[in-house]
Amino acid sequence: MRAVYASSIDRDKPLTGLGIGDRPEPTVPDGWTTVTVRAASLNHHDLWSLRGVGLSPQRLPMILGCDASGLDTDGNEVVVHSVLTSDEWRGDETLDPSRSILSEKYQGTFAERVTVPRRNVLPKPGELTFEQAACLPTAWLSAYRMLFTRARVTPGMTILVQGASGGVATALTVLASAAGVRVWVTARSEEKRAQALALGAEQAFESGARLPERVDAVMETVGQATWAHSIRSLKPGGTLAVCGATSGDAPPAELSRVFFLQLSVIGSTMGTRDELERLLRFCVDKDVRPAIHAALPLEQAHQAFESLLQGEVLGKIVLIPSP
Numbered sequence: 001m002r003a004v005y006a007s008s009i010d011r012d013k014p015l016t017g018l019g020i021g022d023r024p025e026p027t028v029p030d031g032w033t034t035v036t037v038r039a040a041s042l043n044h045h046d047l048w049s050l051r052g053v054g055l056s057p058q059r060l061p062m063i064l065g066c067d068a069s070g071l072d073t074d075g076n077e078v079v080v081h082s083v084l085t086s087d088e089w090r091g092d093e094t095l096d097p098s099r100s101i102l103s104e105k106y107q108g109t110f111a112e113r114v115t116v117p118r119r120n121v122l123p124k125p126g127e128l129t130f131e132q133a134a135c136l137p138t139a140w141l142s143a144y145r146m147l148f149t150r151a152r153v154t155p156g157m158t159i160l161v162q163g164a165s166g167g168v169a170t171a172l173t174v175l176a177s178a179a180g181v182r183v184w185v186t187a188r189s190e191e192k193r194a195q196a197l198a199l200g201a202e203q204a205f206e207s208g209a210r211l212p213e214r215v216d217a218v219m220e221t222v223g224q225a226t227w228a229h230s231i232r233s234l235k236p237g238g239t240l241a242v243c244g245a246t247s248g249d250a251p252p253a254e255l256s257r258v259f260f261l262q263l264s265v266i267g268s269t270m271g272t273r274d275e276l277e278r279l280l281r282f283c284v285d286k287d288v289r290p291a292i293h294a295a296l297p298l299e300q301a302h303q304a305f306e307s308l309l310q311g312e313v314l315g316k317i318v319l320i321p322s323p
């Protein structure tokens with residue numbers, strides 16, 4: 001079957017190891033099932049994999065991709081939950097110490113077919129297209145958990161979303177504003193700030209700009225480049241939720257501000273199957289949809305990865321395998 005995979009690791013030039021070609025059909029262990037992929041979306045995670053973060057050379061070649069929507073073996077429309085746990089694990093899947101997400105230990109979704117444990121397959125609401133549904137299981141699920149489970153953001157609060165154009169950041173903006181939260185964003189270009197306003201942000205600022213007032217919570221995916229600004233932007237008692245560090249993970253900790261202002265710094269990773277189910281319902285009920293930058297054939301994956309690498313993407317890029 002046709003697939004997009006990592007054939008080698010290069011920390012500095014990640015696209016060197018990007019392969020597009022034929023890979024063997026997946027084998028289906030007991031308790032697993034096959035999904036015929038109709039759409040899959042790119043995440044920054046796929047670039048990290050090509051850089052060797054979370055993917056060791058011993059596991060190569062590895063089909064990339066964490067997100068998919070498609071058809072189950074009975075022809076039902078489905079969405080794939082990407083968090084895989086050990087068989088014995090019960091409860092919050094994200095807390096299993098041996099959890100992985102697709103394309104780390106098991107072959108990913110940038111292919112005509114993907115195999116997953118049966119419990120990782122959820123019904124796709126008919127209101128969502130395959131392209132829209134394929135954006136939800138990683139970036140949107142992470143945003144949902146960050147906002148509502150981990151940071152406990154509630155209607156009427158003001159939050160700051162750093163680096164507004166990213167997959168997770170656009171999800172944060174859309175989900176929070178749909179939930180009655182006042183959303184402020186930063187972004188590095190005028191075009192990206194304008195897009196964030198169109199997605200529901202109330203105000204958009206240049207990266208690092210002084211805000212009119214301090215906020216209740218900050219959503220961090222950028223890391224080093226914005227960390228100090230995030231800490232400085234919080235009210236006393238405020239919350240910084242972090243799920244990524246795209247620009248680097250060694251910023252000054254700003255410990256004095258953390259303890260003097262009694263700030264909470266909270267990590268968040270992916271989301272549970274239950275949270276994905278709630279996210280799907282939320283999208284339907286509130287009529288919110290992922291911002292899709294482009295939908296491209298699987299064969300044009302190189303172009304898609306190049307755009308993500310250059311930071312040119314506004315929202316999500318979707319890859320479509322040939323029917």
Ligand SMILES: NC(=O)c1ccc[n+]([C@@H]2O[C@H](COP(=O)([O-])OP(=O)(O)OC[C@H]3O[C@@H](n4cnc5c(N)ncnc54)[C@H](OP(=O)(O)O)[C@@H]3O)[C@@H](O)[C@H]2O)c1
Pocket residue numbers: 042043044045048138139142162163164165166167168169186187188189192207221222225226243244245246247268269270308311313315
């Ligand atoms: N823990 C988890 O479960 C989890 C889940 C999903 C994602 N993540 C992580 O979260 C991060 C974002 O993921 P994504 O898929 O949303 O990535 P993405 O779509 O590639 O977005 C990257 C964003 O980072 C910002 N950025 C990059 N470098 C920057 C810099 N030097 N200064 C300021 N902003 C910068 C950009 O902001 P501008 O708008 O200003 O250009 C861009 O919007 C990644 O590191 C990813 O691995 C973690």
